[in-house]
Amino acid sequence: MESDIIVEGFKNSLEMHGIKYTKRVGDGDSSVHKKLLLAKPYGNMVVEKIECRNHLYRNFCSKLRELSNKTRSSSKNIAIPLSLRKVILSNIEKLTTFIKKATTHRIKEDMLIVNKISLLKTDILNSPHHVFGDHTGCGSLPYVSCIPKESEENFVPQMKACGLYDDVVACLYRRE
Incomplete structure (x- = not known):
């Protein structure tokens, strides 16, 4: 559920805010990162995961x-x-x-x-x-x-x- 919401936010970030997120701070939950990699919200640009x-x-x-x-x-x-x-x-x-x-x-x-x-x-x-x-x-x-x-x-x-x-x-x- 949480990962779906985050992926949706990344997918809509360009349209809603005019920005692409290149990095995200993670909390150790690998499911969010995996879903972002699969969703490819910015095409081939990969969102980098930074561990908190x-x-x-x-x-x-x-x-x-x-x-x-x-x-x-x-x-x-x-x-x-x-x-x-x-x-x-x-x-x-x-x-x-x-x-x-x-x-x-x-x-x-x-x-x-x-x-x-x-x-x-x-x-x-x-x-x-x-x-x-x-x-x-x-x-x-x-x-x-x-x-x-x-x-x-x-x-x-x-x-x-x-x-x-x-x-x-x-x-x-x-x-x-």
Whole structure:
């Protein structure tokens, strides 16, 4: 229903307002984009979908909360200890904060966009290591204080052993 209304709006935008929309902000709902591609409201001109950052963060947090309730890993089908599920749940905000700081930092850097994207991808994929206690990949990141505390436990080996780490990384990849 919602997607039909949006497609109709695109089809009538030129006639009603004299404009063609070249981009649209999406909320993660792929059905709208698929219908727009099929409808071709402007002929061969494709309307670009831009993901809303807030929706991406919300969806990421939701996936992590779901993961914290699962008793078996998806990647290895091994039981996940309750203690590790609690670690996931208690660190959701830290993961998103790390990613937000990395994004803000990389946007401001003076370099080619392709290099910014590559570095940001590396930062995002390093976020579970950093947040769950393995700081070997942090180097000298200027946007985060990466000084491991003596009392800080490294949960990464335990998470990898049961498949939970791979499940967390899977949450980082956008899947519709």
